[in-house]
Amino acid sequence: MLDLTIALAKGRLADQAIDLLEAAGTDCRVVREMSRKLILTDEQAGLRFILAKPADVPTYVDYGAADIGIVGKDTLLEENRSLYEVLDLGFGTCRMCVCGPEDLAGRLDSIPNKRVATKYPNIARAYFEARRESVEIIRLNGSVELAPLVGLAEVIVDIVESGRTLRENGLAVLDTIASLSARMVVNRVSMKMKADRINPLIQSVRRQLEQAGRTTP
Amino acid sequence: MGQWQFHTPVGVADLLPRACAAKRQVEQRLRDVFSQRGYLEIETPGIEFYDVYAAGSDTVPQEGLFKFFDEQGRILCLRYDGTVPAARVAATLCREKPLPLRLAYIGNMYRYNEYGGGKQREFGQAGIELMGSGAPEADAEVIATAIEAALAVGINDLQVSIGQVGFFHGLLAEWQIGGEDAALLPQLIDSKQQVALDELAERLRLPARARSVMRLMSQGLGSETELDELAALVRHPQALAALENLRAVLKILDDYQVRSFISVDLGMLQSLNYYTGVIFKGFTYGLGFPLFSGGRYDGLVQNFGRDLAATGFSMGTSLALAALQRQGKKTGAWSLPVRLGYMTGQRKEALQAAAVLRRDGLAVSCDPISSVSAWLAQHPEGPLLLVNATGETVWLREADKDA
Numbered sequence: 193m194l195d196l197t198i199a200l201a202k203g204r205l206a207d208q209a210i211d212l213l214e215a216a217g218t219d220c221r222v223v224r225e226m227s228r229k230l231i232l233t234d235e236q237a238g239l240r241f242i243l244a245k246p247a248d249v250p251t252y253v254d255y256g257a258a259d260i261g262i263v264g265k266d267t268l269l270e271e272n273r274s275l276y277e278v279l280d281l282g283f284g285t286c287r288m289c290v291c292g293p294e295d296l297a298g299r300l301d302s303i304p305n306k307r308v309a310t311k312y313p314n315i316a317r318a319y320f321e322a323r324r325e326s327v328e329i330i331r332l333n334g335s336v337e338l339a340p341l342v343g344l345a346e347v348i349v350d351i352v353e354s355g356r357t358l359r360e361n362g363l364a365v366l367d368t369i370a371s372l373s374a375r376m377v378v379n380r381v382s383m384k385m386k387a388d389r390i391n392p393l394i395q396s397v398r399r400q401l402e403q404a405g406r407t408t409p
Numbered sequence: 410m411g412q413w414q415f416h417t418p419v420g421v422a423d424l425l426p427r428a429c430a431a432k433r434q435v436e437q438r439l440r441d442v443f444s445q446r447g448y449l450e451i452e453t454p455g456i457e458f459y460d461v462y463a464a465g466s467d468t469v470p471q472e473g474l475f476k477f478f479d480e481q482g483r484i485l486c487l488r489y490d491g492t493v494p495a496a497r498v499a500a501t502l503c504r505e506k507p508l509p510l511r512l513a514y515i516g517n518m519y520r521y522n523e524y525g526g527g528k529q530r531e532f533g534q535a536g537i538e539l540m541g542s543g544a545p546e547a548d549a550e551v552i553a554t555a556i557e558a559a560l561a562v563g564i565n566d567l568q569v570s571i572g573q574v575g576f577f578h579g580l581l582a583e584w585q586i587g588g589e590d591a592a593l594l595p596q597l598i599d600s601k602q603q604v605a606l607d608e609l610a611e612r613l614r615l616p617a618r619a620r621s622v623m624r625l626m627s628q629g630l631g632s633e634t635e636l637d638e639l640a641a642l643v644r645h646p647q648a649l650a651a652l653e654n655l656r657a658v659l660k661i662l663d664d665y666q667v668r669s670f671i672s673v674d675l676g677m678l679q680s681l682n683y684y685t686g687v688i689f690k691g692f693t694y695g696l697g698f699p700l701f702s703g704g705r706y707d708g709l710v711q712n713f714g715r716d717l718a719a720t721g722f723s724m725g726t727s728l729a730l731a732a733l734q735r736q737g738k739k740t741g742a743w744s745l746p747v748r749l750g751y752m753t754g755q756r757k758e759a760l761q762a763a764a765v766l767r768r769d770g771l772a773v774s775c776d777p778i779s780s781v782s783a784w785l786a787q788h789p790e791g792p793l794l795l796v797n798a799t800g801e802t803v804w805l806r807e808a809d810k811d812a
Contacts (some may be wrong), residue, residue, distance in 0.1 A: 229478045254697060255697040256695075256696060256697025256698075257697070274600075274679075275600065276600055276601040277600050277601060277602045278601050278603070279603075279604075280603075280604040301721060378601075379697055380692075380697075380698075380699070381693075381696055381697055381698065381699065384568045384637055384672075384691055384692045385566075385568060385693070
């Protein structure tokens with residue numbers, strides 16, 4: 193039996209992914225054991241889990257270092273790798289939005305060469321390129337909402353969950369770029385070479401999702 | 410002075426003797442497979458005019474090309490692939506040659522790699538182009554040659570997926586999808602995004618049978634009988650003709666006795682503007698990427714002034730080597746050459762002895778030495794032959810016989 197390697201995005205997403213995989217009948221005990229190891233192997237089941245930084249999960253899967261990855265759509269959009277995106281897992285839902293001062297609503301394109309602050313430079317660039325607007329991307333690593341407040345940027349591109357942080361800082365959603373949630377991705381070669389192992393896994397997770405009513409069949 | 414004199418640029422690497430020998434051996438095996446099937450090797454320049462690639466295909470992204478200028482200010486670029494230059498050759502220098510034209514190439518290609526890095530910017534590729542035939546026999550011949558090529562370099566665990574892009578073009582026409590959706594739909598099918606596909610179908614109010622078609626495409630066909638199932642769900646003549654063509658190619662591949670490697674995947678929809686018919690990809694263990702890929706590109710050669718149907722494939726030679734290594738397979742015989750050392754005054758005898766050994770097929774290098782023990786200590790590995798002070802030849806370490 194060929195080993196299957198699953199890359200999980202460290203953090204909350206990994207916990208939810210493990211819950212889902214277990215509910216779908218995959219033995220995840222090795223991951224549950226508290227450990228600081230980065231690779232967890234269950235030799236009997238022929239399973240390997242690797243715990244990676246979310247932004248690195250698509251890379252591991254793209255190069256075939258992992259066969260399967262579970263990671264947020266935001267990361268997939270930002271990394272833009274050529275992967276199979278086989279399942280929407282339904283958890284970790286939020287939106288990728290363009291945000292800024294409320295008075296910019298509806299007249300975003302009136303500002304030439306806007307400065308856009310973001311943790312997601314590729315998503316931001318692709319969005320404005322599609323609108324044929326030239327922008328200057330300013331890459332930040334956190335608290336992006338600060339940028340328009342101190343005049344570092346006109347708008348930001350960031351994840352919006354409840355919108356509370358935005359409101360408290362006098363900002364509004366100007367446009368939604370994409371709806372986000374956790375996805376299961378598969379390496380293109382693994383899908384062909386390890387179909388006997390991967391397809392049943394996808395099917396059982398899909399059944400589990402349908403039972404839980406989290407996605408349309 | 411600069412600080413980079415110890416380094417090679419990003420994405421390129423030195424090949425040391427063992428790896429270099431292994432690569433040459435892979436190349437030689439591919440060369441044999443191609444030439445045995447009547448493909449004539451050509452070598453196109455490492456430098457082309459940018460216009461060649463700009464005219465050749467809109468699938469070559471301009472940011473992927475290494476560009477510079479000639480003395481007249483014209484834009485030049487490094488060879489990005491083997492197919493576009495071969496198309497240029499077929500339409501110009503070879504335009505009087507009888508058809509079909511069978512060309513092969515083996516060489517290094519240069520690409521600024523995709524976002525994310527880690528991929529080589531200089532990499533070996535070997536491939537063939539069969540130009541001047543639109544028949545399914547030509548498609549099948551190229552696919553069978555690709556499989557033979559993989560087997561010849563020692564890759565037996567091989568799966569080949571075959572698709573037909575004409576089927577998708579027929580669907581677009583049948584469902585009357587245009588504009589941005591016509592660009593989005595193939596991406597969603599190709600990356601198997603079922604949920605997004607359902608949403609798109611909903612928004613475009615596609616009929617139920619269209620959704621079944623998209624599902625069959627994105628999930629891949631389990632068996633050939635599903636081709637009939639698919640054919641029953643579509644009406645457009647282009648889509649039906651594409652399925653008919655695919656069936657014909659599969660039937661010929663039966664005659665080549667390579668069907669065991671092949672599965673149908675109509676969801677492969679990359680480079681839709683470039684390919685025009687049957688496309689295929691070859692996969693093996695240990696690689697995250699396809700080992701080879703190819704397909705029919707009937708529109709390319711006419712960009713160079715000659716209307717020629719054409720199909721071909723290319724295989725990464727470095728990729729093939731990486732796959733062999735990761736699968737724990739031998740990458741060709743390797744042995745150190747014989748070192749012949751001679752004591753003072755024995756040069757003539759040594760050179761004669763070396764010439765005799767070379768006639769027997771051994772690789773021999775000659776060096777003058779002053780101390781046998783120091784020479785032995787200096788070369789802990791490989792065969793050593795001494796011509797001593799009295800002119801006798803003595804093996805201090807024998808040459809490997811099975812090498």
